[in-house]
Amino acid sequence: MNFLDKLVIAIDFDGTIVEDAYPKIGKPRIFAFETLKRLQQEGHRLILWTYRSGSKLDEAVQFCKENGITFYAVNQSFPEEQYDNSVSRKIYADIYVDDRNIGGVLGWGEVFQLITKETPDIKTIPSKKGFLGLFKK
DSSP states (O other), rough: OGGGGEEEEESSSSSSTTTOOSSOOOBBOOOHHHHHHHHHHTTTTEEOSSSSSSSHHHHHHHHHTTTTOOOSSSSSSSSSOOOOTSSOOOOOOSEEEEEEEEEEOHHHHHHOOOOOOOOSSOOOOOEETTSEEEEEE
């Protein structure tokens, strides 16, 4: 994989990295942190993209750090980005991984395979539940 193949991946927290237990932090989903570490080792930029804010966001970020993941950015497209809270906070990414996609999120092993596979355009991929919860622009 060369520099041009590196992706910006936006990843939800509750229900995606951990089991949904909001406002508490759920148990890590199987292979979530192992997959995220491997994606970072391959040079992909990971963005934590979550509804959490304030102290609940700080707790999630700290939980991820304790499990070996420091994100490139948190709820923003790049670390230095400034945004006005009165407007929508849409972030840029090549891929969004979120349990709220149609059909939910797949297992992290499957997510890793789809991201690292030579697939030029992932949009929706049929799965047992309907559609894969992973989309590439």
